[in-house]
Amino acid sequence: QVQLQQSGPGLVKPSQTLLLSCALSGDRVSNSSVSWNWIRQSPSRGLEWLGRTNYRSKWNSHYAASVESRIIINGDTSKNEFSLQLNSVTLEDTAVYYCVRDSNWRLDLWGRGTLVTVSS
Amino acid sequence: QSVLTQPPSVSAAPGQKVTISCSGGSSNIGNYYVSWYQQFPGAAPKLLIYENDKRPSGIPDRFSGSKSGSSATLGITGLQTGDEADYYCGTWDGGLSARVFGTGTKVTVL
Numbered sequence: 001q002v003q004l005q006q007s008g009p010g011l012v013k014p015s016q017t018l019l020l021s022c023a024l025s026g027d028r029v030s031n032s033s034v035s036w037n038w039i040r041q042s043p044s045r046g047l048e049w050l051g052r053t054n055y056r057s058k059w060n061s062h063y064a065a066s067v068e069s070r071i072i073i074n075g076d077t078s079k080n081e082f083s084l085q086l087n088s089v090t091l092e093d094t095a096v097y098y099c100v101r102d103s104n105w106r107l108d109l110w111g112r113g114t115l116v117t118v119s120s
Numbered sequence: 121q122s123v124l125t126q127p128p129s130v131s132a133a134p135g136q137k138v139t140i141s142c143s144g145g146s147s148n149i150g151n152y153y154v155s156w157y158q159q160f161p162g163a164a165p166k167l168l169i170y171e172n173d174k175r176p177s178g179i180p181d182r183f184s185g186s187k188s189g190s191s192a193t194l195g196i197t198g199l200q201t202g203d204e205a206d207y208y209c210g211t212w213d214g215g216l217s218a219r220v221f222g223t224g225t226k227v228t229v230l
Binding site: 037046049062064107110111113 | 122152153155157163164165166167170171176208210212216217218219220221223224
């Protein structure tokens with residue numbers, strides 16, 4: 001059974017960096033037929049796609065324009081996980097963050113979500 | 121912030137049918153597959169429909185999807201109390217080069 005296990009802090013101070021990881025079991029992050037996404041959800045912004053990464057001989061990432069200047073999504077084949085780094089966070093980055101598998105244009109596997117609160 | 125528009129809520133009695141609309145444009149629904157997701161409070165969204173009208177394994181045929189032009193529709197027949205949840209449509213937007221989602225619709229069983 002394929003599962004995504006999220007980890008990372010639930011509280012981040014303004015201007016600091018948000019770091020979340022998503023460990024995969026039952027599949028390989030190097031699976032070239034899927035991509036690995038981060039999506040967040042907040043009452044004010046709804047569901048918001050942040051970006052994705054996939055492995056085609058090397059890691060290729062693509063980001064939403066709204067966060068492109070301060071986001072990095074990486075994959076790690078040795079740990080079989082992928083991660084989200086969001087720099088210079090503000091109160092507007094408070095949300096539930098989900099790691100998600102995209103298989104043939106369907107978001108078919110979701111992590112349980114991590115509530116991240118940006119507060120001093 | 122959402123690119124796709126859904127009604128905030130729909131309701132019906134047990135056993136009845138509801139439909140949820142998802143309105144977009146040519147840069148998204150008009151040219152890409154639509155998926156639908158079901159979300160219960162405190163839980164992650166779950167894939168309900170993909171490629172406009174296909175159901176993943178385990179999803180009952182009470183749930184159906186369709187697409188016409190730049191709009192899509194989710195139908196739920198034989199409504200059950202366990203169907204009370206939020207429902208979201210989603211697709212790719214070629215203009216934004218990003219995945220986009222609907223505003224979400226809350227289904228209430230009267």
